[in-house]
Amino acid sequence: MTNNIPTSAVSSKPTSNSARASMPKHSHSGGSGAAPANQADSHFGRKGLVQIALLGLLLLLPVAAYFFGHLYYVNLASRITIIAMAAVGLNLAIGYGGMVSFGHAAYFGLGGYVAGISAYHAFDFTPFMTWPISIPGSDSLLVVWLAAALLCALLALAIGAISLRTTGVYFIMITLAFAQMIYYFANSWPTYGGEDGLPIYIRNSLPLVDTTNALTYFLICFGGLVMAMAVTSRLMKSRFGAALTMARLNDVRLATAGVSPYPVRLVAFVISAAITGLAGALYADLNGFVSPSVLSWHFSGELMVIVILGGVGRLYGPLAGAILFVMMETFLGGITQYWQLFLGLVLLGVVLFAKHGIMGWLAGRERNE
Amino acid sequence: MSVTLLIEQILNGVQLGTMLFLMASGLTLVFGVMGLINLAHGSFYMVGAYATAAVTASTGSFLMGLAAGMTAAALVGALVELLVIRRLYHRPHLDQVLATFALILIFSEGTRWIFGSSPMRLSPPSWLTGFVTLPGDTRYPLYRLMLIGVGIVISIALYFLISKTRLGMRIRAGESDREMIGALGVNISKLYTVVFALGAALAGLAGALVGALQSVQVGMGEPVLILAFVVIVIGGIGSIKGALLGALLVGLVDTLGRVYLPIFFRAFMPPSEASGVGAALAAMLIYILMAVILAFKPKGLFAAHD
Numbered sequence: 001m002t003n004n005i006p007t008s009a010v011s012s013k014p015t016s017n018s019a020r021a022s023m024p025k026h027s028h029s030g031g032s033g034a035a036p037a038n039q040a041d042s043h044f045g046r047k048g049l050v051q052i053a054l055l056g057l058l059l060l061l062p063v064a065a066y067f068f069g070h071l072y073y074v075n076l077a078s079r080i081t082i083i084a085m086a087a088v089g090l091n092l093a094i095g096y097g098g099m100v101s102f103g104h105a106a107y108f109g110l111g112g113y114v115a116g117i118s119a120y121h122a123f124d125f126t127p128f129m130t131w132p133i134s135i136p137g138s139d140s141l142l143v144v145w146l147a148a149a150l151l152c153a154l155l156a157l158a159i160g161a162i163s164l165r166t167t168g169v170y171f172i173m174i175t176l177a178f179a180q181m182i183y184y185f186a187n188s189w190p191t192y193g194g195e196d197g198l199p200i201y202i203r204n205s206l207p208l209v210d211t212t213n214a215l216t217y218f219l220i221c222f223g224g225l226v227m228a229m230a231v232t233s234r235l236m237k238s239r240f241g242a243a244l245t246m247a248r249l250n251d252v253r254l255a256t257a258g259v260s261p262y263p264v265r266l267v268a269f270v271i272s273a274a275i276t277g278l279a280g281a282l283y284a285d286l287n288g289f290v291s292p293s294v295l296s297w298h299f300s301g302e303l304m305v306i307v308i309l310g311g312v313g314r315l316y317g318p319l320a321g322a323i324l325f326v327m328m329e330t331f332l333g334g335i336t337q338y339w340q341l342f343l344g345l346v347l348l349g350v351v352l353f354a355k356h357g358i359m360g361w362l363a364g365r366e367r368n369e
Numbered sequence: 370m371s372v373t374l375l376i377e378q379i380l381n382g383v384q385l386g387t388m389l390f391l392m393a394s395g396l397t398l399v400f401g402v403m404g405l406i407n408l409a410h411g412s413f414y415m416v417g418a419y420a421t422a423a424v425t426a427s428t429g430s431f432l433m434g435l436a437a438g439m440t441a442a443a444l445v446g447a448l449v450e451l452l453v454i455r456r457l458y459h460r461p462h463l464d465q466v467l468a469t470f471a472l473i474l475i476f477s478e479g480t481r482w483i484f485g486s487s488p489m490r491l492s493p494p495s496w497l498t499g500f501v502t503l504p505g506d507t508r509y510p511l512y513r514l515m516l517i518g519v520g521i522v523i524s525i526a527l528y529f530l531i532s533k534t535r536l537g538m539r540i541r542a543g544e545s546d547r548e549m550i551g552a553l554g555v556n557i558s559k560l561y562t563v564v565f566a567l568g569a570a571l572a573g574l575a576g577a578l579v580g581a582l583q584s585v586q587v588g589m590g591e592p593v594l595i596l597a598f599v600v601i602v603i604g605g606i607g608s609i610k611g612a613l614l615g616a617l618l619v620g621l622v623d624t625l626g627r628v629y630l631p632i633f634f635r636a637f638m639p640p641s642e643a644s645g646v647g648a649a650l651a652a653m654l655i656y657i658l659m660a661v662i663l664a665f666k667p668k669g670l671f672a673a674h675d
Contacts, residue, residue: 094463100463100466102466162660162663162664165663166663166668168462169400169406169462169602169606170602170606170663170667170669172462172466173598173599174602174659174660174663176595177598177599177656177659177660178656180656181653181656181657181660184653185649185652185653187652188648188649188652189645190645191645301466301470304463304466304470305470305471308463312463338478338479338481338482339478340474340478341474341475341479343471343474344472344473344474344475345471345475347467347468347471348471348475351464351467351468352453352457352468355464
């Protein structure tokens with residue numbers, strides 16, 4: 001079977017089969033910083049090389065493609081970058097926080113709809129609302145970003161406050177249910193296109209910068225991704241990150257130490273949603289279109305797949321996963337329309353046999369796994 | 370809003386509920402006994418419907434088709450359990466979700482590959498078409514009434530299976546303590562395969578029966594799967610009684626909400642807006658119900674165990 005390909009490569013390495021839960025512990029080595037240039041750490045080595053290679057290739061290949069005139073590949077790279085950013089957000093919840101959210105499409109979609117709806121009102125100069133305060137549409141990137149992140153944070157605060165009262169399967173299911181709720185709402189609410197989706201006629205703009213240029217837009221997305229990874233990295237090195245790690249590993253112990261796990265988890269969940277929502281806004285702008293399909297549970301599943309493929313709880317995991325996923329979708333999808341069959345086989349192989357994902361395979365295990 | 374409409378919609382809700390119960394009972398058994406969350410349950414629903422459609426088309430007998438559909442779903446279920454699922458029992462839920470998500474992709478694309486993208490035809494046999502006149506001059510389709518009957522029969526059969534037979538005793542024992550019944554000499558891996566195949570067969574039956582009402586196509590299992598998850602979460606994961614009650618509740622709330630919410634909003638809104646708001650709210654209604662229930666009872670109405 002095809003799924004033996006990633007397996008054999010992994011099982012040829014010596015693996016100590018620790019029976020512990022498969023969530024890799026976050027490494028505190030300097031190698032996981034978002035700016036991997038300034039390490040003098042002995043752990044730099046192979047992992048650092050892989051990380052620099054991933055980010056470097058993601059940055060350089062589109063630039064090269066742009067100057068050779070292949071705009072298609074520049075947009076493909078933007079797509080990878082945005083999906084990776086969404087997965088960075090989800091990784092904060094799943095990988096670092098141990099909160100298996102099956103509903104992150106809700107935030108990605110809401111971010112997309114914020115971009116879409118504000119462009120819709122900016123395009124025909126109608127206000128979004130007039131009461132109690134008047135809110136016009138906007139095509140300023142910064143305003144839209146801020147609005148997307150804030151609204152996703154608010155939504156996640158409400159959803160998280162209820163969902164985090166439950167654990168395990170119930171948490172998975174309730175996050176799924178909330179996402180479905182929003183999906184069906186977007187699907188049947190006719191004002192903004194309903195199931196047909198909402199086209200965006202103007203791309204959001206920044207002062208002095210031409211965002212309609214493919215390379216410029218890619219660089220903006222790339223900046224967003226690096227920012228999201230830097231935030232995650234800083235966060236996990238802080239006291240808050242230590243508390244979140246402990247909430248995942250042993251919440252009773254955290255509580256005994258005088259820190260209540262619930263607010264720690266909730267804050268991580270909210271930040272995670274805000275990052276994913278920002279990615280959603282970028283994605284809607286890239287495509288010039290937003291539809292309920294980005295809110296569907298299939299998309300939540302795909303985001304989880306990306307996090308797992310890359311390696312759960314690893315800073316560069318979502319990036320590696322997004323590269324593999326979008327590449328498979330683009331190139332396998334070009335060969336056969338049944339590419340998801342092969343995606344399924346690869347995913348099954350990774351879950352059953354290669355617990356640590358691509359980053360585990362490429363860069364070795366984290367120090368304290 | 371007449372009484373006839375109300376009776377008809379209540380029957381529709383019960384019919385949806387009984388079909389949801391067929392799906393949900395398998396899901397909740399598998400979770401209760403093996404502690405496994407199985408997204409691929411919707412695939413068995415689809416397998417059952419396709420096998421029924423194919424066999425009905427070639428033999429001309431709907432009953433033969435149904436038998437083939439259940440058998441095919443049970444066999445595929447047993448095979449999947451042997452090849453993949455049994456490696457997942459001791460894994461975290463995240464791994465289970467992803468592996469079974471992968472199975473969905475494999476089953477959906479595999480089915481599309483074999484049968485093509487266009488829906489297959491499957492219609493109820495001629496002896497089940499037509500209408501029945503119920504008290505109060507309600508004319509109701511015979512086939513839908515039959516679905517309710519099948520649901521009731523299966524519920525009673527499941528009740529007897531679980532509370533009166535040796536297999537049922539083992540299932541109950543497995544639900545309360547997996548390790549212990551293994552230690553007492555029950556062949557636990559065989560029990561797991563049987564429970565999984567049983568759940569798959571029920572899902573296959575539901576798929577075949579509903580497939581004849583709607584259409585048999587790739588991805589038909591997914592909306593039902595999500596509804597079934599809502600059902601078992603509301604009912605309390607692992608509880609058959611909870612699944613039955615949850616299924617009826619979800620079936621009725623969903624069906625009645627879709628009919629009456631737009632009518633309700635029309636009372637104080639212009640009709641065009643009312644139908645939009647009503648439809649949007651109706652589509653969200655069962656998820657709101659679930660959120661409210663979980664906010665007050667985080668383990669569902671009839672939590673079996675942790």
